[in-house]
Amino acid sequence: MESPYTFCNKNPRKVLEVNGEPVSASNKIMLGASVFYIASIYAYSRRFLRIDGNGVTAGAFALFSMPASYSYARFFFSDAETEAALMNNSNE
Numbered sequence: 001m002e003s004p005y006t007f008c009n010k011n012p013r014k015v016l017e018v019n020g021e022p023v024s025a026s027n028k029i030m031l032g033a034s035v036f037y038i039a040s041i042y043a044y045s046r047r048f049l050r051i052d053g054n055g056v057t058a059g060a061f062a063l064f065s066m067p068a069s070y071s072y073a074r075f076f077f078s079d080a081e082t083e084a085a086l087m088n089n090s091n092e
Helices: 027-052 055-077 080-091
Strands: 005-007 015-018
Touching: 015 080, 027 055
Parallel strands: none
Antiparallel strands: 005 015
């Protein structure tokens, strides 16, 4: 089995490409996180905010749903090889 990584000639521990594509954070993760966040805020406002109108709970939900949306987006829209290459390059 061959490696999906292409390493740098000067620093053989740094990954340049994964499966022929340059190593960089994907925009689809941030786009997916924003879609998840907007959908969760919309669903919350339709289901709960409309009934009780509590602004403090709505603010808390908006604050705590941001990292959850980002986590879901990273899980669904990322691949393990790119994540490993980004973690490796951040340690170098």
